[in-house]
Amino acid sequence: MFKMMETENTQRWVRLSKDLKKLPEVKVFGKWSTADIEVRDPGLKRYISARPILLPHTSGRHEHARFRKSTINVVERLIDDMMRPGVAGGNKARASSIVRNAMDIIAIRTGKNPIEIIVRAIENAAPAEDVTRIAYGGIVYPISVDIAPQRRVDIALRHITELSRQASHNNPRTVDECLAEELILAAARDPKSASVRKRDEIERIALASR
Numbered sequence: 217m218f219k220m221m222e223t224e225n226t227q228r229w230v231r232l233s234k235d236l237k238k239l240p241e242v243k244v245f246g247k248w249s250t251a252d253i254e255v256r257d258p259g260l261k262r263y264i265s266a267r268p269i270l271l272p273h274t275s276g277r278h279e280h281a282r283f284r285k286s287t288i289n290v291v292e293r294l295i296d297d298m299m300r301p302g303v304a305g306g307n308k309a310r311a312s313s314i315v316r317n318a319m320d321i322i323a324i325r326t327g328k329n330p331i332e333i334i335v336r337a338i339e340n341a342a343p344a345e346d347v348t349r350i351a352y353g354g355i356v357y358p359i360s361v362d363i364a365p366q367r368r369v370d371i372a373l374r375h376i377t378e379l380s381r382q383a384s385h386n387n388p389r390t391v392d393e394c395l396a397e398e399l400i401l402a403a404a405r406d407p408k409s410a411s412v413r414k415r416d417e418i419e420r421i422a423l424a425s426r
């Protein structure tokens with residue numbers, strides 16, 4: 217009897233796996249696959265998520281759980297940071313449109329998966345050291361400290377989006393084009409990238425405070 221039940225369960229799992237293989241692949245915005253996306257920085261692997269999602273909008277279901285935002289798809293985190301005060305302040309639909317257009321521009325200009333470009337840009341724009349101040353004997357000293365991996369990702373996303381918005385001011389290029397340009401340059405670790413220069417500046421100050 218137990219052997220019959222085990223055989224039935226095995227057959228059921230085989231049928232289920234075959235049905236799952238027939239399902240279409242879930243792609244971001246119905247265009248971009250996350251299957252081959254790999255985080256190269258070992259310190260950030262647990263904090264940059266490329267899980268498959270059709271529409272990057274989870275309605276903030278992660279916000280009350282500690283470290284849960286690290287499981288949110290990196291495209292949605294980029295969209296959320298684009299919602300800071302500025303071009304798309306507080307408007308999720310407008311921010312989604314900006315990021316989607318930027319991803320289309322990246323795909324046309326580079327011929328690569330824009331999600332991979334976003335991941336590389338975050339890795340290259342995430343500072344590893346920063347400066348804090350400690351008081352000792354009534355005197356305040358600046359001292360270099362390592363940055364936690366989740367904060368590294370937060371800082372990189374904030375700098376990429378903030379500097380892209382600043383670049384679009386008094387500029388004939390739209391914020392979509394400025395964001396695409398910043399992501400492409402940061403992914404290549406080009407010194408023309410404002411977020412890469414910001415990282416280098418933070419780490420240079422930290423190095424001087426060791």
